[in-house]
Amino acid sequence: MGTGLPWAWRVGRADATERDHLRSMLPELPAGALVVADALFIGFDLLSRMDRRGLRFLVRVGANVRLLRRLGFVQENRNTVYLWPNAAHRRRPPLVLRLIRLKTKRGADVCLITNAPSRFSNDDAAVLYRMRWGVEVFYRSLKQTLERRKMRSANAARALIELHWTMVGLMLLGLMGVRHLIQAGRDPLALSVACALRAVRRSAAATTGRIGRWALRTVLGRAVKDAYLRTGSKNSWSWPRKKKHRACGSPRVVPATRAQRQAAKALAAKSGRL
Numbered sequence: 001m002g003t004g005l006p007w008a009w010r011v012g013r014a015d016a017t018e019r020d021h022l023r024s025m026l027p028e029l030p031a032g033a034l035v036v037a038d039a040l041f042i043g044f045d046l047l048s049r050m051d052r053r054g055l056r057f058l059v060r061v062g063a064n065v066r067l068l069r070r071l072g073f074v075q076e077n078r079n080t081v082y083l084w085p086n087a088a089h090r091r092r093p094p095l096v097l098r099l100i101r102l103k104t105k106r107g108a109d110v111c112l113i114t115n116a117p118s119r120f121s122n123d124d125a126a127v128l129y130r131m132r133w134g135v136e137v138f139y140r141s142l143k144q145t146l147e148r149r150k151m152r153s154a155n156a157a158r159a160l161i162e163l164h165w166t167m168v169g170l171m172l173l174g175l176m177g178v179r180h181l182i183q184a185g186r187d188p189l190a191l192s193v194a195c196a197l198r199a200v201r202r203s204a205a206a207t208t209g210r211i212g213r214w215a216l217r218t219v220l221g222r223a224v225k226d227a228y229l230r231t232g233s234k235n236s237w238s239w240p241r242k243k244k245h246r247a248c249g250s251p252r253v254v255p256a257t258r259a260q261r262q263a264a265k266a267l268a269a270k271s272g273r274l
Contacts (some may be wrong), residue, residue: 001036001131005174006138009167011160019046026053034058034116036132039065039248044085047095047115056116058125063249067099067113071256073264081113081253084260093267099253100125111250131189141193142170173197177223184221195223 008028010021019041029035031054039060050057061067067081074080074096084094100112100122112125143149148166151159170193177196178188199219256264 001128001134005178006167006171011163019043022046023049026050026055029053029055032056034128036128038132044083044095047083048092051095051115056114056120058112058114058116058128060129060248061111061113061251063251065251067097067251067253068094068256068260069253070261071264072261073268082256082264083113084264091267093271094264099251102126102129108247109250110248113251134189138170142166145194145197146170173200176200177220180217180220181224183217186221186224190224192223192225195225196220199223 008025010016010024012021022035022037022041023046026049034056035041035050036058037060039062041059042061042065047057047059065083066085068084069081070076071082071084071094073082073094079098079100081097081099082094083097095115097113097115098118100114102110102112102122102125104110110129112129114120114125146166146169148163151162151166153159153162173193173196174191177191177193181188181191199216203216203219
């Protein structure tokens with residue numbers, strides 16, 4: 001996150017979902033990896049599968065999610081909540097989670113759930129969730145910087161190959177940039193894909209001169225984003241198709257019912273927790 005370097009990717013049809021793509025990539029993640037995702041990736045089945053594989057997750061939750069408290073399945077503290085959606089899952093143990101509430105600079109609430117241990121602090125969660133914006137920047141680099149809003153190939157099979165090679169090219173460009181930023185003692189999170197691409201293109205086109213092949217390492221070591229602070233909004237007020245996004249909201253946190261506590265107690269006894 002932040003650097004824009006992809007770990008893995010999937011290509012699907014127009015009706016494919018990002019949640020299904022993530023589910024198919026779970027075997028490629030090492031045990032103990034932390035998956036940071038927005039509210040689109042909430043779901044008992046998906047999060048349970050990650051938990052069983054030994055993966056950690058930090059996922060935003062909104063008003064469409066109901067969490068339980070005081071279920072008594074484990075020893076609880078004030079931040080312990082459970083994801084246990086409906087009667088169909090009563091034969092499966094609930095997900096034991098920690099609810100993290102953060103405040104944005106504008107004072108809005110951001111609610112996250114995680115199965116990470118308690119040493120993973122709220123400050124850590126805030127830093128990592130803010131870095132998730134690097135995923136959106138990656139899409140911008142692919143579509144705008146590399147000018148691949150659509151593929152150039154007219155044949156469908158070749159367009160698919162072109163898309164995969166575009167991803168490989170973007171990954172290699174990022175690896176080169178991050179490597180030389182680290183060697184230059186700069187923060188790899190500050191990598192500018194546009195500056196790195198410009199340096200590689202100028203180096204490839206030049207045989208002599210100020211930006212030759214020999215100078216590529218030096219130029220990539222300076223391929224960082226602008227350091228200025230934005231004072232206004234990036235949104236164009238005159239954009240004709242500007243979307244008005246609804247606020248994600250906060251999850252409903254309700255106390256467990258007597259029947260839910262009894263079902264949880266029975267599952268805990270069966271699994272040896274009691």
